[in-house]
Amino acid sequence: MLRFFDKSEVTKCFFVSTAALSAFVQFSSSVTRSHFRYDVSSILNEHELSRLFLSKTAFVEPSDFFFGCIIIYQYRLFERRFGSRKYLSSVIWLFTLSTALELLSTGILSKYGITLSILPSGPFFLIYPFFVYYFFDIPNVSVMNSFASPLSRKLFLYFLGLKLATSTIGSLVVSGCGLLAGLLYRYTFIQRINLIPSPVARVLSRILSPIFASGESKDDQTPIGATLEIQRQEALDRQEQMLMDLKRSQVMNNSRPRNVIRQETKLIRSRNSDPNLVSRPTVSYRRRSYVPEPQDVRRLTEMGFSEEQVNQALIATHGDLNDAISLLKSPTFFQQ
Numbered sequence: 001m002l003r004f005f006d007k008s009e010v011t012k013c014f015f016v017s018t019a020a021l022s023a024f025v026q027f028s029s030s031v032t033r034s035h036f037r038y039d040v041s042s043i044l045n046e047h048e049l050s051r052l053f054l055s056k057t058a059f060v061e062p063s064d065f066f067f068g069c070i071i072i073y074q075y076r077l078f079e080r081r082f083g084s085r086k087y088l089s090s091v092i093w094l095f096t097l098s099t100a101l102e103l104l105s106t107g108i109l110s111k112y113g114i115t116l117s118i119l120p121s122g123p124f125f126l127i128y129p130f131f132v133y134y135f136f137d138i139p140n141v142s143v144m145n146s147f148a149s150p151l152s153r154k155l156f157l158y159f160l161g162l163k164l165a166t167s168t169i170g171s172l173v174v175s176g177c178g179l180l181a182g183l184l185y186r187y188t189f190i191q192r193i194n195l196i197p198s199p200v201a202r203v204l205s206r207i208l209s210p211i212f213a214s215g216e217s218k219d220d221q222t223p224i225g226a227t228l229e230i231q232r233q234e235a236l237d238r239q240e241q242m243l244m245d246l247k248r249s250q251v252m253n254n255s256r257p258r259n260v261i262r263q264e265t266k267l268i269r270s271r272n273s274d275p276n277l278v279s280r281p282t283v284s285y286r287r288r289s290y291v292p293e294p295q296d297v298r299r300l301t302e303m304g305f306s307e308e309q310v311n312q313a314l315i316a317t318h319g320d321l322n323d324a325i326s327l328l329k330s331p332t333f334f335q336q
Helices: 009-026 030-034 040-045 049-054 062-074 076-082 084-111 128-137 153-165 169-187 198-212 228-250 258-273 294-302 307-317 321-328 331-335
Strands: 142-146 149-152
Touching: 009 062, 009 076, 009 084, 009 198, 040 049, 040 084, 062 076, 062 153, 076 084, 076 128, 084 128, 084 169, 084 198, 128 153, 128 169, 149 153, 153 169, 294 307, 294 321, 307 321
Parallel strands: none
Antiparallel strands: 142 149
């Protein structure tokens, strides 16, 4: 699994340290485990700052440990997107914001007779705030269809996050504060303030890279997983990253009405699903005057599609990359 943390050394460091400390807590005595409890009353009344930081380093509950590590692993794409320096700065900001909101919310709830002396322990500041970015910035990559509706990998992480957030009342408070911290960071000037100076970033890179950096492989562009499931996971990761890049490049550049594209795409899909029409030319429903751009062809072929199918999809959608990808991912399209 650790090989999948390519170009995300900071995330790998968080993942390994969280998993190791959480496993240590699971097998520790009750006395040792108590030091990792997120005891709000002790933090506020007795000013135990060490408890505050320890409670943010490890999951105490086994279910939080399992589901939390899965989500942190999936979030490695944010470091690739932000860059390690920006990502580490965002983690510090989100830790500060979410912790302040948690302590503030418990104080407000106590005024209304709702006492929450213990909150869930664990690095939830790495989970809930990034759901904001995950919702708005990460495109849907369908992996299967259920009842004629596409299901994406995002639903899986939403389910895990919902499972973590609804286990206790304290979990609801922590999740709500984390989401609010993510919104505050995303839509305010805070995100423009980088807390990691360049000299510090270089020092950290020299320290962490020899330990957590993934080795370069000559065939990094091809699946190297030992099983088909691992190969499929790697392909989906590459496709999701490229979709993010393509989505940004297509903003404000799509002048063609999307309803026309949708109609042509539906015509092609209905044609592909009809066995009596397989032998007919596939270009009959498409605008023949359009010639695909070479850079668009290159981008889609890098995602694993054949050049012939890429050209057909781009002609069918008149160069709309998002609809071309949807068409290429259609099972009936590959039956041509």
